[in-house]
Amino acid sequence: MTDEDINTEILLEHYRSPHNYGQIQDASAKMMEYNPVCGDTVQFTISVDGGAIRDIKFIGRGCSVSQASASMLTDRVLGKSLEEVKKITPEDILQMIGLSLGPSREKCALLSLNALHKCIRKYEEETGGN
Amino acid sequence: MLSSEHFKKDFPFFTGKGKNITFLDNAATTQKPAEVIDAISDFYTNFNSNVRRGIYRLSEEATDLYARSRENISQFIGSSDPRQLVFVRNATEALNLLAYSLGRGLKSGDEVLLTIMEHHSNIVPWQFLKDRGIRLRFADIKKDGTLDMDDFREKLNRKTRVVSVTETSNLLGTINDVREIGKMAHENGSTFIVDAAQSVPHMPVDVMRQDCDFMAFSGHKMLGPMGIGVLYGKADQLEALPPFNGGGEMITEVYEDHSVYAEVPDRFEAGTPNVAGAVGLSAAVDYLGRIGMENVREHEKDLISYTLEKERDMHVEGLVSYGPRDPEIRGGIYSFNLGEMHPLDLGGQMDERHLDIGKSVHPHDVGTDLDRDNIAVRAGHHCAMPLTHRLNVVATSRASYYIYNSRKDVDRLFDSLEKIVGVYS
Numbered sequence A: 001m002t003d004e005d006i007n008t009e010i011l012l013e014h015y016r017s018p019h020n021y022g023q024i025q026d027a028s029a030k031m032m033e034y035n036p037v038c039g040d041t042v043q044f045t046i047s048v049d050g051g052a053i054r055d056i057k058f059i060g061r062g063c064s065v066s067q068a069s070a071s072m073l074t075d076r077v078l079g080k081s082l083e084e085v086k087k088i089t090p091e092d093i094l095q096m097i098g099l100s101l102g103p104s105r106e107k108c109a110l111l112s113l114n115a116l117h118k119c120i121r122k123y124e125e126e127t128g129g130n
Numbered sequence B: 001m002l003s004s005e006h007f008k009k010d011f012p013f014f015t016g017k018g019k020n021i022t023f024l025d026n027a028a029t030t031q032k033p034a035e036v037i038d039a040i041s042d043f044y045t046n047f048n049s050n051v052r053r054g055i056y057r058l059s060e061e062a063t064d065l066y067a068r069s070r071e072n073i074s075q076f077i078g079s080s081d082p083r084q085l086v087f088v089r090n091a092t093e094a095l096n097l098l099a100y101s102l103g104r105g106l107k108s109g110d111e112v113l114l115t116i117m118e119h120h121s122n123i124v125p126w127q128f129l130k131d132r133g134i135r136l137r138f139a140d141i142k143k144d145g146t147l148d149m150d151d152f153r154e155k156l157n158r159k160t161r162v163v164s165v166t167e168t169s170n171l172l173g174t175i176n177d178v179r180e181i182g183k184m185a186h187e188n189g190s191t192f193i194v195d196a197a198q199s200v201p202h203m204p205v206d207v208m209r210q211d212c213d214f215m216a217f218s219g220h221k222m223l224g225p226m227g228i229g230v231l232y233g234k235a236d237q238l239e240a241l242p243p244f245n246g247g248g249e250m251i252t253e254v255y256e257d258h259s260v261y262a263e264v265p266d267r268f269e270a271g272t273p274n275v276a277g278a279v280g281l282s283a284a285v286d287y288l289g290r291i292g293m294e295n296v297r298e299h300e301k302d303l304i305s306y307t308l309e310k311e312r313d314m315h316v317e318g319l320v321s322y323g324p325r326d327p328e329i330r331g332g333i334y335s336f337n338l339g340e341m342h343p344l345d346l347g348g349q350m351d352e353r354h355l356d357i358g359k360s361v362h363p364h365d366v367g368t369d370l371d372r373d374n375i376a377v378r379a380g381h382h383c384a385m386p387l388t389h390r391l392n393v394v395a396t397s398r399a400s401y402y403i404y405n406s407r408k409d410v411d412r413l414f415d416s417l418e419k420i421v422g423v424y425s
Helices: A003-016 A062-076 A083-084 A089-098 A102-128 B004-008 B034-049 B055-075 B091-103 B150-154 B180-189 B235-239 B275-292 B295-315 B363-372 B385-390 B409-425
Strands: A029-034 A040-049 A052-061 B085-088 B111-115 B137-141 B158-168 B191-195 B214-218 B229-233 B251-254 B260-261 B319-322 B334-336 B376-382 B397-401
Touching: A003 A062, A003 B409, A029 A102, A040 A062, A040 B295, A052 A062, A062 A102, A062 B363, A083 A102, A083 B191, A089 A102, A102 B363, B034 B055, B034 B260, B034 B275, B055 B085, B055 B275, B085 B091, B091 B191, B091 B214, B091 B229, B111 B150, B137 B150, B150 B180, B158 B180, B158 B385, B180 B191, B229 B235, B275 B295, B275 B409, B295 B319, B295 B409, B334 B409, B363 B376, B363 B397, B363 B409
Parallel strands: B111 B137, B111 B158, B158 B191, B191 B214
Antiparallel strands: A029 A040, A040 A052, B085 B229, B214 B229, B251 B260, B319 B334, B334 B397, B376 B397
């Protein structure tokens, strides 16, 4: 099996059985991102405590790349400080997925990062960053 | 019946890099036969010079080639006079030209009647007129994917100045009765435009018989090169139209305060034209002419009939498709989904009720997975987002056929689809 095959299987595994799937009741912030062009949707709920993500869940629907990247992202940011999460770049996400996605699929991969960054911004605006 | 394998030999793509590719994206663009590629190469090798400036023989030869290409393509669509044929970049540019130039004669309150099955190129240029108070109306479709003629009749009224309709839908494959629609438009006193981007490449089209005022199509969807397309217009209609682009070639005299425009079609061809493109498209028309457009149509009718049979017999889990089931009014276009995903309008909130995860495979995944089996299809909204949403889905996958496709290609598509269902379920 090539790396590409293994990473495809990992992606599909996240798609079929997403991690941290669901919604946090009484979340610190909630944010949905929808791409009307292809229908991909993710919605994050986060619990923030002491400037770090104590819990995160997502729901969504769409292509395997959009949903699997959201699932992987929740694993990656759980327990991390908001400052660290804000520093995650699109390149980090593409590397995390580890597949040579064409430019048309990169948008799918980056939907969740956009949503999470917006979610954090919303939280900071609402709480004044505390 | 055409022998698609026989045709493949004429296409360097299929004997080279594309040997193992099942190319089912012909509504987007088509492959090119060697004689088209050679014609372009021959122009640049032996005739390259600028046209319409014939002081020297080489330029006269190039000008002559350009004129003969125009005549050839003009005959191909049944136009009585080559001056009725304007070379543009593609169907999109032809429709932009019409929206701009016809649009200048429209006033606030006037209406442009389109259908919900239009490609973006027959919607967006007309939307540019909205800030001048011009209203767009869209005739709806029926459940079977055909145009709702009652709705069309209802929306056609004394304010309707322009009716612009696609002959074949690039998503549904629906072939509209443009002759009948044109009659109604003309009885109403409206200018009638046919977007023929998906029809001229696939069936006999005769502008005289259709009696359209204008028609638009692209070269690259009919074996010709990219960057060349056609605007056909009735001579008197073209002559009455103000120019679109200004510049060289489209004028006879220029003064500081005004210009005298050239006759049609030159008036609409500002700047150095795509002569090699015209020559290439002319070669493509020769190639198609030898096959015969009736035969092209019959071949694709067979492929779409076979596709619909296959769909019925194989029962691929979750497979739904769109468009008329009657091959007589259906082009070689097959849009489908493995489970449907609906558009959301949730005002920024979703809950579990809106999830259809696991119930469908997104067209992007279908496209990527078919690609792993070397099958090229398109996935998305196919530049027909209003229609996609009208079908209450976010996207579809689309297979579209041409002369070099065979029933075997359809078999490959369905075998691969069955495999994909297994992977995602």
